[in-house]
Amino acid sequence: MELTIRNISKTYPNGVQALHNASLTIPAGMYGLLGPNGAGKSTLMRILATLQEPDEGQILLGDIDVVRQKAKVRETLGYLPQEFGVYRNVTAEQLLSHFAILKGITSRADRSDLVQQLLRQTNLWEVRKQKLGGYSGGMRQRFGVAVALLGNPKLLIVDEPTAGLDPSERVRFLNLLCELGENSIVILSTHIVDDVSELCTHMAIINKGEILMEAEPLQATNAMQGQVWRKVIRKEEFPEIERAHVVISTRLQAGKFVVRVCSSSLPGIGFEPVEATLEDVYFSTMAGLSGKRLLQAGKEVVL
Numbered sequence: 001m002e003l004t005i006r007n008i009s010k011t012y013p014n015g016v017q018a019l020h021n022a023s024l025t026i027p028a029g030m031y032g033l034l035g036p037n038g039a040g041k042s043t044l045m046r047i048l049a050t051l052q053e054p055d056e057g058q059i060l061l062g063d064i065d066v067v068r069q070k071a072k073v074r075e076t077l078g079y080l081p082q083e084f085g086v087y088r089n090v091t092a093e094q095l096l097s098h099f100a101i102l103k104g105i106t107s108r109a110d111r112s113d114l115v116q117q118l119l120r121q122t123n124l125w126e127v128r129k130q131k132l133g134g135y136s137g138g139m140r141q142r143f144g145v146a147v148a149l150l151g152n153p154k155l156l157i158v159d160e161p162t163a164g165l166d167p168s169e170r171v172r173f174l175n176l177l178c179e180l181g182e183n184s185i186v187i188l189s190t191h192i193v194d195d196v197s198e199l200c201t202h203m204a205i206i207n208k209g210e211i212l213m214e215a216e217p218l219q220a221t222n223a224m225q226g227q228v229w230r231k232v233i234r235k236e237e238f239p240e241i242e243r244a245h246v247v248i249s250t251r252l253q254a255g256k257f258v259v260r261v262c263s264s265s266l267p268g269i270g271f272e273p274v275e276a277t278l279e280d281v282y283f284s285t286m287a288g289l290s291g292k293r294l295l296q297a298g299k300e301v302v303l
Helices: 041-048 070-074 092-102 108-121 137-148 167-180 193-199 217-222 235-244 278-287
Strands: 003-011 017-026 029-034 056-061 077-080 155-159 185-190 202-207 210-215 228-233 246-253 256-262 293-296 299-302
Touching (some): 003 041, 029 193, 041 185, 108 137, 185 193, 193 278, 202 217, 210 217, 235 256, 256 278
Parallel strands (some): 029 185, 029 202, 077 155
Antiparallel strands (some): 003 056, 202 210, 228 256
16 A cells, blocks of 8 residues: 655645645655654644645545545544643553544454553553553553554554653664554654654655655665765864855764765865765755755755
8 A cells, every 4th residue: 555645735824834735655664754843744644644634635545535535544544643642540451442442343352352462562561550640751652552553554643753752762662663664654753863764764854844855765875975074173163164065964072063064075184984874864955955966756866
């Protein structure tokens, strides 16, 4: 099954254009939608989840029209929004069973088997009797996935799922998503580059409602190899570096000011070649840097 998004636009009543002519082709597996806060990711996710209407455009999940056949989409949809509430004084087992009833699973035996299976799959079986109010952030996220998996969805949407998780919970959660991507379309909407780099076989970069790039992360990164250089400088040197070179990013690292630039040859004294990362691709694409060789729709282009 494939998800096809064609020319989707959305403008809110206050005049903010959240999406502008966005088109994507999303195959089965893990797909990363990468962009900063306010880029339009959540709007697109809510439209895909049938919670909002686009102003124009078409979305097809296989042969299902997502905009016109909402009820049919919801039969095969799992959605974990960026923020969701839980009943704090109810156990995970009780609430998941309740959601299963709402999903139409009325047989007590079938429901019990399914709840047990999902709690084990999300590694919550040992804390199934614990009230949700006592769950950590990562445990609540995994409970959200358990709810989203009711009905064995073919399309699973997760919006900013690792924000606020500690490192160990983040790893557990990402491993879970990776397993789910073996049998479904899983769309991971995030502003965290590492989440996409570690998990996704395909990705898109979105900003200000527009799709800037669609690629395979490995190919996009390989296209920049041999063109990224690093130098440790004094902060007051940066304006001169910025005038003379195509700057990808800067950061403070161990108290030092580190700049990364793009160049097809040694850009100057003190620069050293470094391996290109997906973060370099992301910052370059976001900035629209000229002369950058990147991959778009599987083809090498110059931005």
